[in-house]
Amino acid sequence: xxxxxxxxxxxxxxxxxxxxxxxxxxxxxxxxxxxxxxxxxxxxxxxxxxxxxxxxxxxxxxxxxxxxxxxxxxxxxxxxxxxxxxxxxxxxxxxxxxxxxxxxxxxxxxxxxxxxxx
Amino acid sequence: xxxxxxxxxxxxxxxxxxxxxxxxxxxxxxxxxxxxxxxxxxxxxxxxxxxxxxxxxxxxxxxxxxxxxxxxxxxxxxxxxxxxxxxxxxxxxxxxxxxxxxxxxxxxxxxxxxx
Numbered sequence: 001x002x003x004x005x006x007x008x009x010x011x012x013x014x015x016x017x018x019x020x021x022x023x024x025x026x027x028x029x030x031x032x033x034x035x036x037x038x039x040x041x042x043x044x045x046x047x048x049x050x051x052x053x054x055x056x057x058x059x060x061x062x063x064x065x066x067x068x069x070x071x072x073x074x075x076x077x078x079x080x081x082x083x084x085x086x087x088x089x090x091x092x093x094x095x096x097x098x099x100x101x102x103x104x105x106x107x108x109x110x111x112x113x114x115x116x117x118x
Numbered sequence: 119x120x121x122x123x124x125x126x127x128x129x130x131x132x133x134x135x136x137x138x139x140x141x142x143x144x145x146x147x148x149x150x151x152x153x154x155x156x157x158x159x160x161x162x163x164x165x166x167x168x169x170x171x172x173x174x175x176x177x178x179x180x181x182x183x184x185x186x187x188x189x190x191x192x193x194x195x196x197x198x199x200x201x202x203x204x205x206x207x208x209x210x211x212x213x214x215x216x217x218x219x220x221x222x223x224x225x226x227x228x229x230x231x232x233x
Contacts, residue, residue: 033221042226043162043223056220091162105150106164108164109161109162112161
């Protein structure tokens with residue numbers, strides 16, 4: 001199994017530009033999570049999907065951020081317009097679980113995308 | 119929502135000694151508690167997890183204990199080695215709906231093993 005795939009691995013852009021981060025979850029996993037990691041704020045959950053449906057986007061910082069999951073094998077996180085404070089490592093993770101309340105399962109992280117907004 | 123606190127933020131131990139990292143959580147409904155290890159520049163990787171129907175779980179040099187009454191859980195690493203140096207995160211699950219669990223992470227512990 002190739003694991004969770006993210007692209008690009010590094011992105012440097014200028015303030016005001018649109019940034020699109022991509023994620024391919026592990027085949028067969030039906031939950032997908034987007035996280036942001038910074039020294040100041042640690043590991044923050046931005047949004048997660050179950051069976052391609054957004055379940056909780058309460059962590060999305062503001063309207064400049066949007067995420068989609070058009071099918072089970074692909075998701076995007078878009079920032080438009082980008083700002084220097086968006087600089088961080090963005091992780092995508094997937095999990096095989098999607099059943100009843102009261103259980104949990106392992107989340108497998110991708111390698112991350114290091115975003116730098118100048 | 120869930121709140122997870124993790125202590126200490128940094129920990130240095132001599133090689134061969136034991137290390138203990140502690141976490142507390144706020145939501146009594148949480149029932150899944152994984153621990154992740156993150157080496158510098160790498161992704162977080164699961165090292166051990168525990169569910170609420172178990173009080174303790176071991177995997178070689180690593181063990182996790184859970185006290186649901188007190189709402190705290192701990193990671194124990196014995197016979198520490200230099201490769202154990204990393205940042206460790208605890209997490210707790212908080213699922214509102216039918217769906218998969220939303221993990222809330224602690225703030226991390228930077229563990230340094232002194233040769």
